[in-house]
Amino acid sequence: MHTADKIVQDHIDSPFSLQNDKAYLAWREEKLDNYSRFLQAQPVTISDLSNPTESERRKLGDSCRKTNLVLYESDAENTDPAAVRAQLRSFAECMGLRIAERHRSAGELGIVALQVSKAERQRGYIPYTRRPINWHTDGYYNGPDERIRAMVLHCVRPAEDGGVNQLLDPEIAYIRLRDRDPAHINALMHPKAMTIPENREPDGTLRPVSIGPVFSIDPDGSLVMRYTARTRSISWRDTPETTAAVRALTEILNGDDPMMLTVRMKAGQGVLCNNVLHNRTGFDPDASAESRRLLFRVRFHNRVKGS
Ligand SMILES: [Fe+2]
Helix, strand or coil, X not given: CCHHHHHHHCCCXXXXXXXXXXXXXXXXXXXXXXXXXXXXXXXXXXXXCCCCCHHHHHHHHHHHHHHCXXXXXXXXXXXXXXXXXXXXXXXXXHCCCCECCCCCCCCHHHCEEECCCCCHHHCCCHHHCCCCEEEECCCCCCCXXXXXXXXXEEEEECCCCECCEEEECHHHHHHHHHHHCHHHHHHHCCCCCEEECCEECCCCCEECCEEECCEEECXXXXXXXXXXXXXXXXXXXXXXXXXXXXXXXXXXXXXCCCCCEEECCCCCEEEEECCCEEEECCECCCCCCCCCCEEEEEEECCCCCCX
């Protein structure tokens, strides 16, 4: 038995099992039903980020259950980074999220400030530059015990120019691939589909090699996606099926899928999501001027409560 088949064998009732077309088609229909309406809904307004009301929490959870992501907006005037950090920490607790704190750039309260930085430990890392970032899910280089299942991107100060995010629900990527050819799913569920080699961090620590599938199924039945569109420091399983699947996924991500969300977050706005695919355009190209863009990123080991 193909190892990927073995994995889905354990989830034979799962819609993500290639052996269960009936469950898949029923799930697919329900998933796509009204999807765009949920995706295009106005951001959920949160009156107090540190303590969303029951009704606000329900809206956030409902949206994440449907589309795996939700936009929210909170007080745009709240631009004191220390205060926003504390509020995000409390917000995460209210949504039942466990912060993954061990990221090398995790600052105070396990929250990473994404901004242009010349700090030694961030030098050379694209998130801390003005450059665009290609499609990925967060923590794709983590080991299986360190999977990132949810995250928040919160805008404290937008760029003057650019810094646009695109977001795509991994379940939609799964549907697009399976609709094209179920063999793509089989290839991307292979336990050795994608390898990120070990890496020496600027602080001297060694991040071990990460070998694993692109799509996997969690014990609770949810789909997890581990992906990066980077082409350096990555190796794909060397089979024609893998090559074809990766090419198809690249085409999907570079296309204009109507279920892809494009957003340029304003101050106080954020995205709460079950680690969906995302990218970023470059921003503030005039290097002679300082860029004020500041986003906070918080990563979690578990999914958004109620989704
Ligand atoms: Fe990211």
